[in-house]
Amino acid sequence: MHLLKLVQGQVRLGEPLPWGIRDAQGQLLLGRGHVVETEGQLAALLERGATVDIEEVRAAAARAESGARRAPSLFGLWEQVLWQLDRLLRGAATEPGFVAQLDDLIGHITTLTLRDPDIAIYLTVRQDPKRLTIYALAHAVHCAMVGLLMTRRLAWDAARSQTLLRAALTMNIAILELQGRMAAQGVPPTAAQLDQIRAHPLGGVEMLRAAGVDDEAWLETVAQHHEHPDGNGYPAGLRDVAELALVLRWIDVFMAKMAPRALRPPLTTQAAARQLFQETGGHPVAAAIIKEFGIYPPGEFVQLKSGEMAVVARRAASATTPLAAAITDRQGMPMVNTVLRDTAKPEFAITGLASNKALVLRVPPERLFGLPE
Numbered sequence: 001m002h003l004l005k006l007v008q009g010q011v012r013l014g015e016p017l018p019w020g021i022r023d024a025q026g027q028l029l030l031g032r033g034h035v036v037e038t039e040g041q042l043a044a045l046l047e048r049g050a051t052v053d054i055e056e057v058r059a060a061a062a063r064a065e066s067g068a069r070r071a072p073s074l075f076g077l078w079e080q081v082l083w084q085l086d087r088l089l090r091g092a093a094t095e096p097g098f099v100a101q102l103d104d105l106i107g108h109i110t111t112l113t114l115r116d117p118d119i120a121i122y123l124t125v126r127q128d129p130k131r132l133t134i135y136a137l138a139h140a141v142h143c144a145m146v147g148l149l150m151t152r153r154l155a156w157d158a159a160r161s162q163t164l165l166r167a168a169l170t171m172n173i174a175i176l177e178l179q180g181r182m183a184a185q186g187v188p189p190t191a192a193q194l195d196q197i198r199a200h201p202l203g204g205v206e207m208l209r210a211a212g213v214d215d216e217a218w219l220e221t222v223a224q225h226h227e228h229p230d231g232n233g234y235p236a237g238l239r240d241v242a243e244l245a246l247v248l249r250w251i252d253v254f255m256a257k258m259a260p261r262a263l264r265p266p267l268t269t270q271a272a273a274r275q276l277f278q279e280t281g282g283h284p285v286a287a288a289i290i291k292e293f294g295i296y297p298p299g300e301f302v303q304l305k306s307g308e309m310a311v312v313a314r315r316a317a318s319a320t321t322p323l324a325a326a327i328t329d330r331q332g333m334p335m336v337n338t339v340l341r342d343t344a345k346p347e348f349a350i351t352g353l354a355s356n357k358a359l360v361l362r363v364p365p366e367r368l369f370g371l372p373e
Helices: 037-049 055-069 074-092 100-114 115-125 129-153 156-168 173-185 189-209 215-222 243-258 268-282 284-292 357-361
Strands: 003-005 029-030 051-054 301-304 309-314 323-328 336-343 351-353
Touching: 003 055, 029 156, 029 351, 051 156, 051 309, 074 100, 074 129, 074 243, 100 115, 100 129, 100 156, 115 129, 115 243, 115 284, 115 309, 115 357, 129 173, 129 284, 156 215, 156 243, 173 189, 173 284, 189 215, 189 357, 243 268, 243 284, 268 284, 301 323, 301 357, 309 336
Parallel strands: none
Antiparallel strands: 003 051, 301 309, 301 351, 309 323, 323 336
16 A cells, blocks of 8 residues: 555545545545545644555546546536537538427437536526637527526426527527627627628528428517517517517527627626516516526626635525635635535625636636536
């Protein structure tokens, strides 16, 4: 047995140990799978001169590597969804079975969302401003995911929910490239771009019909998703707007406000939610979306009373006291390992939003959720 001295960075608080911890003579103190819960427990082990068996460490590393090879993380699976949608929308006119393939993708999005709704919401809140060129894909997937959570909360029937998700994924099929360019260009849209924007709902309907779509509710939702009951929407200035189109527009605008742009920073979740509630007059759809996100949704960067800055990782029963992964120490210095904090405890209460968003982007999201990186 070859023993190595245990160092603080090897242990992730609140997670099962991948190997045993021993004393200086090699006697087992904590077995594999045991959870070290607090910094105090870890400090006590380090003070005792705790060690690990190098062969156990190597075996754990091999298991982790093998697992990473077998399957991508949940974040990797969500990334695959973006490119599956890209291929599907770009090949809509030429590839057979467009509707069936889209429904399969909706099934995949549903599975990933329900597997971990907190991670799904995290992806909508914590968007990378360096990836603006794929905005169209991310926005479509995020809108579909939010629509899914909303319809489940309101107990919509399966057919109605499916129509909304189909429309969410395809509403911008006519402007995939344009959306990415506009998000990244850093200047207001040109007159020509605005013309393309105003034409895209009907252009999208034409492309969907050419791809074999004959579901009139789906096509109507896409055609009207920028119409407004006051008649100031487009492309037709309708006042009698289909319900699904109204719902999709609310989701579309809510997610767009939270997305970064080169031209302007994103709104906070709280500001976007407040505007959604006001615009809809407190409609049950808006209330359902806001309840899903909560006051501090996964992905929100917050300041804790302890002095630590943290990223919200898990919603809790109370909208104001989620679980948050601390990514700095009490002095605001970045930490190698994140520590999960229960913000319901007074010493870790959230005192407000943190401002240094760039710090979050340097932390792999897997680390925040205790997943293999």
